Amino acid sequence: MRVAVLGVGVTKFGEHWESSFSQLFVEAGSKAIVDAGVDGKDLEAIFVGNMSGGRFIDQEHVSALIADHAGLTPIPSSRLEGACASGGLALRQGVMAILSGFHDVVVVGGVEKMTDILSEDTTETLATAANQEWEAFLGMTFPGLYALMARKHMHDFGTTREQLAMVSVKNHANAMNNPNAQYHSAITVGDVLKSPMVADPLRLLDCSPITDGAACMILASEERAREFTDAPIYITGSGQASSALSLHDRKAIPVVDATSNAAREAYRRAGKGPKDIGVAEVHDAFTIGEIVAIEGLGFVEMGEGGRATEEGITQMGGRIPVNTSGGLKAKGHPVGATGIAQAVEVTLQLRGAAGKRQVDADVGLTHNVGGSGGTAVVHILEKG
Amino acid sequence: MRVAVLGVGVTKFGEHWESSFSQLFVEAGSKAIVDAGVDGKDLEAIFVGNMSGGRFIDQEHVSALIADHAGLTPIPSSRLEGACASGGLALRQGVMAILSGFHDVVVVGGVEKMTDILSEDTTETLATAANQEWEAFLGMTFPGLYALMARKHMHDFGTTREQLAMVSVKNHANAMNNPNAQYHSAITVGDVLKSPMVADPLRLLDCSPITDGAACMILASEERAREFTDAPIYITGSGQASSALSLHDRKAIPVVDATSNAAREAYRRAGKGPKDIGVAEVHDAFTIGEIVAIEGLGFVEMGEGGRATEEGITQMGGRIPVNTSGGLKAKGHPVGATGIAQAVEVTLQLRGAAGKRQVDADVGLTHNVGGSGGTAVVHILEKG
Numbered sequence: 001m002r003v004a005v006l007g008v009g010v011t012k013f014g015e016h017w018e019s020s021f022s023q024l025f026v027e028a029g030s031k032a033i034v035d036a037g038v039d040g041k042d043l044e045a046i047f048v049g050n051m052s053g054g055r056f057i058d059q060e061h062v063s064a065l066i067a068d069h070a071g072l073t074p075i076p077s078s079r080l081e082g083a084c085a086s087g088g089l090a091l092r093q094g095v096m097a098i099l100s101g102f103h104d105v106v107v108v109g110g111v112e113k114m115t116d117i118l119s120e121d122t123t124e125t126l127a128t129a130a131n132q133e134w135e136a137f138l139g140m141t142f143p144g145l146y147a148l149m150a151r152k153h154m155h156d157f158g159t160t161r162e163q164l165a166m167v168s169v170k171n172h173a174n175a176m177n178n179p180n181a182q183y184h185s186a187i188t189v190g191d192v193l194k195s196p197m198v199a200d201p202l203r204l205l206d207c208s209p210i211t212d213g214a215a216c217m218i219l220a221s222e223e224r225a226r227e228f229t230d231a232p233i234y235i236t237g238s239g240q241a242s243s244a245l246s247l248h249d250r251k252a253i254p255v256v257d258a259t260s261n262a263a264r265e266a267y268r269r270a271g272k273g274p275k276d277i278g279v280a281e282v283h284d285a286f287t288i289g290e291i292v293a294i295e296g297l298g299f300v301e302m303g304e305g306g307r308a309t310e311e312g313i314t315q316m317g318g319r320i321p322v323n324t325s326g327g328l329k330a331k332g333h334p335v336g337a338t339g340i341a342q343a344v345e346v347t348l349q350l351r352g353a354a355g356k357r358q359v360d361a362d363v364g365l366t367h368n369v370g371g372s373g374g375t376a377v378v379h380i381l382e383k384g
Numbered sequence: 385m386r387v388a389v390l391g392v393g394v395t396k397f398g399e400h401w402e403s404s405f406s407q408l409f410v411e412a413g414s415k416a417i418v419d420a421g422v423d424g425k426d427l428e429a430i431f432v433g434n435m436s437g438g439r440f441i442d443q444e445h446v447s448a449l450i451a452d453h454a455g456l457t458p459i460p461s462s463r464l465e466g467a468c469a470s471g472g473l474a475l476r477q478g479v480m481a482i483l484s485g486f487h488d489v490v491v492v493g494g495v496e497k498m499t500d501i502l503s504e505d506t507t508e509t510l511a512t513a514a515n516q517e518w519e520a521f522l523g524m525t526f527p528g529l530y531a532l533m534a535r536k537h538m539h540d541f542g543t544t545r546e547q548l549a550m551v552s553v554k555n556h557a558n559a560m561n562n563p564n565a566q567y568h569s570a571i572t573v574g575d576v577l578k579s580p581m582v583a584d585p586l587r588l589l590d591c592s593p594i595t596d597g598a599a600c601m602i603l604a605s606e607e608r609a610r611e612f613t614d615a616p617i618y619i620t621g622s623g624q625a626s627s628a629l630s631l632h633d634r635k636a637i638p639v640v641d642a643t644s645n646a647a648r649e650a651y652r653r654a655g656k657g658p659k660d661i662g663v664a665e666v667h668d669a670f671t672i673g674e675i676v677a678i679e680g681l682g683f684v685e686m687g688e689g690g691r692a693t694e695e696g697i698t699q700m701g702g703r704i705p706v707n708t709s710g711g712l713k714a715k716g717h718p719v720g721a722t723g724i725a726q727a728v729e730v731t732l733q734l735r736g737a738a739g740k741r742q743v744d745a746d747v748g749l750t751h752n753v754g755g756s757g758g759t760a761v762v763h764i765l766e767k768g
Binding site for chain 1 (some may be wrong): 404413429430436437438439441442443444445446447449451456457458459460461462463464465466467473475476477479480481482483484485486509512513514516517520521622625626627628630631633641642645646683710754755758759
């Protein structure tokens with residue numbers, strides 16, 4: 001399979017008190033349209049990832065809101081939701097829409113406006129991505145769920161508290177070179193270990209922040225892409241899997257089986273394997289998330305994620321640089337936008353347009369997780 | 385385009401205080417699986433329409449919840465949302481998933497659990513399908529928006545209060561023969577006109593109810609379908625369009641341009657026109673909704689919807705029976721499930737399996753609207 005990426009655009013990630021939800025989407029979309037060199041009338045459909053417009057901004061039906069605000073009516077516009085994997089789902093639907101022959105040029109995007117409500121309400125809304133009846137209603141939050149995964153990973157595999165911190169240190173360092181990142185602050189392992197405890201063993205600097213932001217891409221069929229560019233980046237693999245919504249129902253607490261299942265499908269479709277991947281954006285909503293991700297994606301053996309991080313394999317210049325954008329931790333995590341923002345970063349890397357954070361790669365991967373692992377979406381992108 | 389419908393299933397529509405959200409989905413899904421004669425392991429993906437799990441049951445990420453509860457993990461599961469058109473969007477994504485070559489057999493479904501919260505909160509949640517900033521925040525509700533459409537339609541085209549009532553009378557009569565309908569109560573024009581005023585000119589019996597329910601279909605590629613049946617019903621057309629989210633931003637208040645735009649695409653893909661349609665399920669969330677629908681779909685001329693209803697064109701035995709199931713008005717309107725439930729009814733009609741409400745038709749149409757017309761989805765189904 002080959003679907004071309006014609007253009008990409010992101011807003012700055014952070015607190016956008018003076019931009020509305022739809023303004024954020026339109027800003028990212030406009031950048032992607034300009035980057036693609038397409039005209040509004042070339043666009044045939046919109047697929048938007050959004051986790052909880054209904055609770056963050058009291059607005060469902062955001063698909064029509066966005067099409068309307070962007071001046072793109074009457075083209076079809078659909079919202080995809082899979083908690084923090086909503087963006088990845090939108091990307092996958094856009095790919096399917098093109099490969100089905102329904103559309104030749106589509107917008108895929110993601111957007112979330114999380115700072116318009118009180119932070120305790122934000123935490124409660126994020127907890128709706130967990131199982132309401134078995135987890136959230138009983139007081140479990142996302143830091144709590146990931147803390148359980150971290151503690152069990154430490155117990156089973158000897159992963160250290162410091163190794164968790166090193167994920168955050170690396171991603172903050174990477175974000176220093178990403179002008180659109182929410183944080184531009186280099187941190188040390190000591191800073192992480194001194195930061196306030198959130199859910200033992202996870203501390204504040206192990207956790208991704210609350211973020212407003214949007215990201216968009218213009219995708220096209222291979223034939224149609226030739227009108228606009230000689231050397232597009234191609235999406236060559238897409239995988240998606242589901243798993244038990246509740247952490248306690250998984251086969252193993254520190255293993256996100258949806259990740260390995262989604263990766264298997266994506267590798268198969270692309271005809272690639274973990275060894276072919278030169279750069280990856282993975283779902284580090286919490287530091288432990290990146291460690292279990294690089295294991296689930298096959299970059300390192302099960303249980304080796306902490307040690308691999310300490311050895312620098314995932315750093316800039318390492319064997320497989322991970323989260324060159326700064327990741328969810330330091331770039332920010334506007335939940336519905338994250339899956340698209342990951343693919344934007346990989347596109348820039350493969351184009352050689354990633355500025356000071358540029359790495360050398362021909363094949364890249366994105367990995368987007370919903371909840372504590374109930375959904376995972378993996379995409380593989382390649383140079384043309 | 386041809387995608388086969390292998391099986392269909394619905395729950396009874398109504399107040400389900402003893403069934404959970406996911407139980408409803410699994411009940412409808414199990415019926416569809418049995419009807420299709422497929423095995424769980426044949427299923428490759430789930431697309432679920434749901435408007436507001438986040439607000440009705442404090443649960444986003446319902447896609448994973450459903451896959452989990454149904455025992456269908458690790459297959460991919462995605463939620464589509466477009467307000468009351470969510471089910472229609474899920475159906476369309478399932479069609480695309482098959483035509484893209486990604487999947488051969490998929491579940492498309494819709495589900496909503498609306499009675500777990502207070503009815504005033506339900507009204508507020510439904511209003512999130514309108515424009516929050518320009519409509520809902522200012523106190524506008526859905527009966528109010530459709531009342532404006534009704535009043536303007538009466539003004540512009542001479543549609544009468546009695547003609548609106550006749551939609552409801554017809555749909556309640558049809559529901560008498562649908563065992564899964566929420567209401568089994570024949571009503572008269574007089575009953576409608578004496579029912580409590582909700583938003584002038586719309587009265588209680590002009591409005592669809594608050595409903596719990598789910599509906600599912602098993603779709604398959606044409607080749608794969610042959611393993612299971614000699615004579616499937618085929619989906620041969622799919623259309624979707626967006627329009628201004630706010631009623632005041634439309635070109636004309638009593639015209640849902642998203643309907644005519646979606647219909648044009650669906651007719652084009654199917655190679656059919658309005659005259660070919662022998663049975664239709666349309667979005668009668670309010671009585672005026674059915675009148676503007678039959679105009680937008682081209683069954684009657686613009687402005688003639690009221691008179692056509694009075695003449696009996698849309699009754700059982702009329703030129704084009706509309707809402708043989710009882711429609712949203714009398715069958716019930718679990719918002720995320722409605723778009724799928726419509727296609728279930730048309731499938732039953734085309735199979736000749738609609739019991740006492742059977743009509744004679746080779747081609748059927750479904751028409752699902754989000755909000756006051758910000759989204760519309762139209763599908764065309766045919767005998768094989």
